Amino acid sequence: MLHIPGAWQRAARGAGLLEPDGTASPTIFAEITALAVAHDAINLGQGFPDEDGPQEVLDAATAAIRAGVNQYSPGRGHAELLAAVAEHQQRWYGLEIDPARQVLVTAGATEALAATLLALIDGPDDEVVVFEPYYDSYAACVALAGATLVPVPLRWPNLEPDLDDLRAAVSDRTRLIVVNDPHNPTGTVFSDDVRREIVRLSHHHDALIVTDEVYEHLVLDGPHVPIATLPDAAERTLSISSGGKTFRTTGWKVGWITGPAALIDAVLAVKQFLTYVNGAPFQPAIAAGLRLPDEYFQDLAATQRLRADLLGAGLTAAGFTVSNPAGSYFTVADASALLADGEDASDFCRTLPARIGVAAIPLTAFVSRQHRRDYATLVRFAACKRTEVIEAASARLAASAR
Template structure:
């Protein structure tokens, strides 16, 4: 058998996808999606919408295609989108950016994250502090860079980081504090105390802050505050977002990263050898989206709040303890009341499509190997589907408790 080694092994090992024999194993996401198809289950494991985005955005993409915007865009991204990102950051958060030097368009937020991590880390002596559970690409990207992941746990039921745990995790070896707020998979939003402590620790240990804010407009309780707006944060913070979640265009893969020009230049140096450029006709379309009236963003959050509450009621009726999310697409529930003896959340999720007709993902899919025990009864449900789909899932969950 051909033996292949190298970067893919580091990435797969970081993501927990290597068997003891060194073979690549399927993700539990793929397993559960396949089970959902087999059993015609309502798939609340997939974190993407089942509806198209606003017509203004879709029509703008069609217009761009028909107008010949189909070749390589500029390496930093089309000026119209970079300017729209700068305008958006000023409009919503009061942040002033130079669109020519401080904004870079990327192939979604995932590329922005990976390029930033590869650009800013310098090998095995560097550490990246993350909040666990975390979006699965973080571990793979840090492993690709040859650095070390240092998790700060989000503990049930509050799913809010403990500032003492954070202080212990951040040291002089910390190169990046990676912040996902609103948070996937838990739906938590960090308190002002936590945000301020992140900035204080970054200064104390000369660390950089990289933020993943793709759910910034899916806030159902409170309001989103980018860390870059805090005193002393802007000069050491790279802010990442995308149009996929906000405009229901996840397949377009149009994202961006913004911050100090020297840091953005470093990310560009890596990014240009990943995708080079991407999504020419989609870039002006996302620019149109970023300029939509406030009412669009308000309605987006209100719709998500309605679906969150509908799903949460079904989970409570099923007998689960629920952590009500403040933001994102996701709701985490403790399903121990439905676990058979010796069963954990992963077993539960594998059986759920056939048993109940609903698919979901165990939270252990988002933690580092060896840290699963604390999350062994927790399951993530996605509420980004149509309201009638969420209602049917809630009905099935509630019926399963009878």
């Protein structure tokens, strides 16, 4: 067999996808999606919407294509989007952002995170603190950059970080603290105490903060609070978001980073050698979305709240113990009462499409190998589908108990 050395092994190992024989295994997402298709199940595994975004945003993309916005955009991003991101940060959070120096457009939040980690990690002595379970690209990119991932557990049932665990994880070796709030995959929204402690620790240990805020407009109760708005935080925080979740345009892959100009310049130095630029006609379209009236954003959160409630009712009726989400697309449920002897959530999720006609992802897909036992009974469901689809899935789940 051909031996293929390289950094890909670090990335695959970091994401938990490197087998003992040195081959890369497929993700659980691909496996569960195939099972959903085979059994005509409602797929609540992957976190993308099944409906288009607002017509104003779609029309703006079409208009940009017809107007000839089809070549490379400027390296930092289309001027219209840079301005709209700065306006958005001021409008919602009171943050003063220079669009020319403090905003960088990326190929979605995933590239923003990759470019940031590659730019700011300096070698094997660096540590990156994340909250576990975590979005799977975090571990892959940290490993690719050669640093060490240090997880802070979010423990069932409240799925909030313990402050003592957080303090134990952050040290003088910590280069970055990655904060996903609202949180994927748990649906957690961090408390003010947690946010303040992250800022305090970042100063005490001279660490930088990197936030992943793609669900910022999907907080189900109350406003989103970016860490950059806290006292003494903006100077050492890079805030990442995107238009995919807010405007139901995940395939457009338009994201951005905001923060101090020197940090943005550092990330740009790496990002320009990744995608260079992307999505030229979609950038002014996302700018149009960011300028939509408040009612659009309020309705978005209200709709997600309704769908989360519908899903939670079906899961409860089916016998799951449900952690009610505070934000994002996701609901985590404990399947302990439904598992056969010797079965865990991974086994359970592989049979769910055939037995019940609903697909979901075991939470162990989002944790490091050594901690999978701690999450062995937990399942993530995505409530980002049309309301009638969530109603149908909820009905199937409730019927399974009968």
